[in-house]
Amino acid sequence: MAFHIPEDYYYTKEHEWAQVDENIVTVGITEFAQTQLGEVVYVDLPEEGQKVTQGTSFGVVESVKAVSDLYCPVSGTVIEVNTALMDDPASLNDDPINNGWLVRIEMDSEKELANLMRAPDYKKLIADK
Amino acid sequence: MKKTPLHQNHLNHKAKMVEFAGWEMPIQYVGLKEEHLNVRNHVGLFDVSHMGEIRVQGPSALKTLQWLTTNNVEILENGQAQYSLLPNAEGGLVDDIIVYCLEKNQDYLVCVNASNEEKDWQHFQKNNQGAWLTNESAHWGQIAVQGPQAFELIQRVTGIEASQMKPFQTKSITWLGAQMIFASTGYTGEKGGEFFIEAASTGKLWEALIEKGQNLNVMPIGLGARDTLRTEMKYSLYGHEINETSNPYEAGLGWVIKPQAKDFIGKTPIVARKEAGLTRSLIGFKTIERGIPRQDYTLHDLEGRQIGYVTSGTHSPSLDAAIGIGYVESRFSSLGTEIAVDIRGKKIKSVVCKTPFLNQK
Numbered sequence: 001m002a003f004h005i006p007e008d009y010y011y012t013k014e015h016e017w018a019q020v021d022e023n024i025v026t027v028g029i030t031e032f033a034q035t036q037l038g039e040v041v042y043v044d045l046p047e048e049g050q051k052v053t054q055g056t057s058f059g060v061v062e063s064v065k066a067v068s069d070l071y072c073p074v075s076g077t078v079i080e081v082n083t084a085l086m087d088d089p090a091s092l093n094d095d096p097i098n099n100g101w102l103v104r105i106e107m108d109s110e111k112e113l114a115n116l117m118r119a120p121d122y123k124k125l126i127a128d129k
Numbered sequence: 130m131k132k133t134p135l136h137q138n139h140l141n142h143k144a145k146m147v148e149f150a151g152w153e154m155p156i157q158y159v160g161l162k163e164e165h166l167n168v169r170n171h172v173g174l175f176d177v178s179h180m181g182e183i184r185v186q187g188p189s190a191l192k193t194l195q196w197l198t199t200n201n202v203e204i205l206e207n208g209q210a211q212y213s214l215l216p217n218a219e220g221g222l223v224d225d226i227i228v229y230c231l232e233k234n235q236d237y238l239v240c241v242n243a244s245n246e247e248k249d250w251q252h253f254q255k256n257n258q259g260a261w262l263t264n265e266s267a268h269w270g271q272i273a274v275q276g277p278q279a280f281e282l283i284q285r286v287t288g289i290e291a292s293q294m295k296p297f298q299t300k301s302i303t304w305l306g307a308q309m310i311f312a313s314t315g316y317t318g319e320k321g322g323e324f325f326i327e328a329a330s331t332g333k334l335w336e337a338l339i340e341k342g343q344n345l346n347v348m349p350i351g352l353g354a355r356d357t358l359r360t361e362m363k364y365s366l367y368g369h370e371i372n373e374t375s376n377p378y379e380a381g382l383g384w385v386i387k388p389q390a391k392d393f394i395g396k397t398p399i400v401a402r403k404e405a406g407l408t409r410s411l412i413g414f415k416t417i418e419r420g421i422p423r424q425d426y427t428l429h430d431l432e433g434r435q436i437g438y439v440t441s442g443t444h445s446p447s448l449d450a451a452i453g454i455g456y457v458e459s460r461f462s463s464l465g466t467e468i469a470v471d472i473r474g475k476k477i478k479s480v481v482c483k484t485p486f487l488n489q490k
Contacts, residue, residue, distance in 0.1 A: 038157065038161055038162075038353075039161065039162045041444040042419070042420070042444065042451075044420075044473070060473070062421050062444070064165075064353065064357055064444045064446060065156070065161060065356075065443075067421075
């Protein structure tokens with residue numbers, strides 16, 4: 001299956017993506033994660049102003065079958081939450097890498113980006129699955 | 130991992146395969162929700178060949194089953210089936226089962242959970258009262274056909290008039306040279322039945338059901354939807370609602386326990402548990418606030434005190450609502466009682482509701 005994996009995004013090994021615009025980072029899950037999950041029926045996201053830490057859980061997405069933790073690509077403060085997903089969780093399946101974004105984070109330190117994968121490495125990761 | 134006789138068929142149908150109870154099984158094909166609704170609206174096929182079958186035969190067959198199970202096997206006539214329990218000596222449950230009477234007094238087939246097959250087989254051998262026991266699990270493939278169009282499909286493929294059969298009856302026939310037992314049983318709440326068929330012919334039956342069911346919208350259904358379908362009916366699943374320490378009366382299974390009729394393993398503690406009165410009850414509930422209950426989440430009263438725990442929970446595809454099954458202190462079990470489920474530290478308000486969650490047709 002061919003997944004859309006934007007070249008300018010960063011990726012976690014838990015299949016989140018991060019789009020960086022200066023110190024603002026938009027976070028979502030990848031198309032691969034979406035297909036693995038199946039139909040999303042519930043999304044639990046942090047509130048604006050909440051502090052988040054790289055590599056730790058900041059929310060969950062649930063399919064009918066299972067609960068999956070969301071892992072934060074960077075540390076910082078949540079400045080915006082995609083509340084539309086709460087009412088229409090299935091839209092996460094339709095467009096996980098654009099309209100299905102989860103949160104925007106004001107990043108504490110750009111240095112943390114070095115811990116993330118770029119597109120070629122992420123492609124390799126999911127090719128093995 | 131063990132493979133069912135339909136393994137290749139699942140790969141051909143592009144199933145997503147997972148490990149379940151030591152078997153490689155299809156969790157879903159096109160998608161859990163779509164498969165679930167297809168069973169409610171049309172018809173679905175389930176590979177349940179992983180389930181175990183123990184044959185109990187001989188002059189002591191009835192005596193052995195009476196001792197091993199809680200329901201009264203003596204009332205079964207040829208071609209009748211019965212839901213029952215395998216109690217342990219402490220009055221808990223080894224498994225829940227279906228007993229099929231092939232020939233009264235001397236030939237029965239017992240269908241057991243895949244996850245308990247090895248344990249049950251040991252249990253049968255250890256507590257045998259002189260019957261001839263055979264583990265026939267590898268001999269039989271098993272296909273469930275469930276949904277409003279199931280009777281039509283079963284008739285088309287095998288000629289069996291399932292619509293004329295009452296629930297829990299069987300018919301033994303030869304189908305294209307293969308030995309087959311059809312039973313009017315299921316695990317979804319829909320019309321239909323289950324086929325036991327010789328392993329080598331299971332694939333042929335599966336493909337015939339797919340082919341003859343095309344204009345009935347037949348679809349293969351994975352274990353994911355099998356679980357949500359049974360949860361909507363509040364059917365017990367071993368390892369969730371019941372286990373080795375369960376009180377079967379609390380689980381709502383008192384209707385298959387017949388201590389007046391006979392003696393059986395664990396009868397004394399089971400009767401004592403009934404006489405002591407029930408302190409907990411198995412209930413169904415829906416969340417009022419956002420959140421999906423899952424197994425082992427805790428249940429609370431509105432003051433926050435723990436009153437029980439969740440045994441099964443999911444998002445119901447038929448109702449588009451979050452539903453759960455769980456044990457609570459009995460005084461919280463009446464319909465309409467407000468309780469809360471702890472979901473990742475948040476108390477999500479819920480209400481005890483009527484079950485089955487889905488209105489029966």
